[in-house]
Amino acid sequence: MRTPRDSPLVELTDVELSLGGRPLWRGLTLSIRPGEFIAVLGPNGSGKTSLLRMLLGQLRATAGSVEVAGSVGYVPQQHADDADPLAVRGLDLVGFGVDGASWGVGWRHRRRRRRLVAAAVAQVDAARFASRPFGLLSGGEQQRLRVAQALTRDPELLLCDEPMSSLDPGSGQRILELLDQRRRTEGTALVFVTHEINPVLPYVDRVLYLVGGRFVIGTPDEVMTTDVLSALYGSRVDVARIGARLVVLGAEDGHHCADESVLGG
Numbered sequence: 001m002r003t004p005r006d007s008p009l010v011e012l013t014d015v016e017l018s019l020g021g022r023p024l025w026r027g028l029t030l031s032i033r034p035g036e037f038i039a040v041l042g043p044n045g046s047g048k049t050s051l052l053r054m055l056l057g058q059l060r061a062t063a064g065s066v067e068v069a070g071s072v073g074y075v076p077q078q079h080a081d082d083a084d085p086l087a088v089r090g091l092d093l094v095g096f097g098v099d100g101a102s103w104g105v106g107w108r109h110r111r112r113r114r115r116l117v118a119a120a121v122a123q124v125d126a127a128r129f130a131s132r133p134f135g136l137l138s139g140g141e142q143q144r145l146r147v148a149q150a151l152t153r154d155p156e157l158l159l160c161d162e163p164m165s166s167l168d169p170g171s172g173q174r175i176l177e178l179l180d181q182r183r184r185t186e187g188t189a190l191v192f193v194t195h196e197i198n199p200v201l202p203y204v205d206r207v208l209y210l211v212g213g214r215f216v217i218g219t220p221d222e223v224m225t226t227d228v229l230s231a232l233y234g235s236r237v238d239v240a241r242i243g244a245r246l247v248v249l250g251a252e253d254g255h256h257c258a259d260e261s262v263l264g265g
């Protein structure tokens, strides 16, 4: 049974997460409802991936309470896959999602596996290339199949770690549209780590911005302002709007410095 739309999928209350004896943040209180799209922003090392790992149950909060209801899917950061990428077909990679969720043998399992894989591949519109060796696919095609792998678990909460990094703007847009459609049709909540606010701005409900142990959370209009980001960084950060885009100047992070401050397409 799926979580009702008005019940939270995630309830974080006064959470602290410390790693290696260093608190990444304290006092994080956040409730996430079905269908919500939350972007997680912040400089390198601010704890974005660690937040996802905490929601996945891989890291334990050092204080406070973490409640996650329902099934969770995970789209990891892009990395060289352990398996030989030429030996693994796209369909096989998607199938690993089913295998990880349930063990089974025999024709019944195989038939169920095939059905789940085909449905997930169809959802990301990847049937055309899914039988090719994974390593020969483009970055965008590979990323669509990673999303399909996460969808085999029919997640109510989908955690995405920079799913658009190293994709061209068109492929990144495609992934976003796909995820946005999924949250609208299935009520899947998205927690989406990204260094690029502009591509997600049209979709996002709230932004969680982590910097040096502190955070702010709110709508993009509330968070992405000169005053709020300057207070968060503890130094002058300018946020300007150019048309529908945000330009962030002066944040002390390679991804947000002046040269690259038009964040994404």
Ligand SMILES: Nc1ncnc2c1ncn2[C@@H]1O[C@H](COP(=O)(O)OP(=O)(O)OP(=O)(O)O)[C@@H](O)[C@H]1O
Pocket (backbone or CB within 6 Å): 019, 020, 024, 042, 043, 044, 045, 046, 047, 048, 049, 050, 051
């Ligand atoms: N298991 C661990 N033990 C100790 N320290 C860790 C562990 N995992 C991560 N860290 C440290 O915690 C900090 C946050 O790491 P995390 O990967 O969550 O940051 P991030 O915001 O996702 O960074 P990036 O933008 O570079 O991906 C980093 O300083 C990292 O070195």
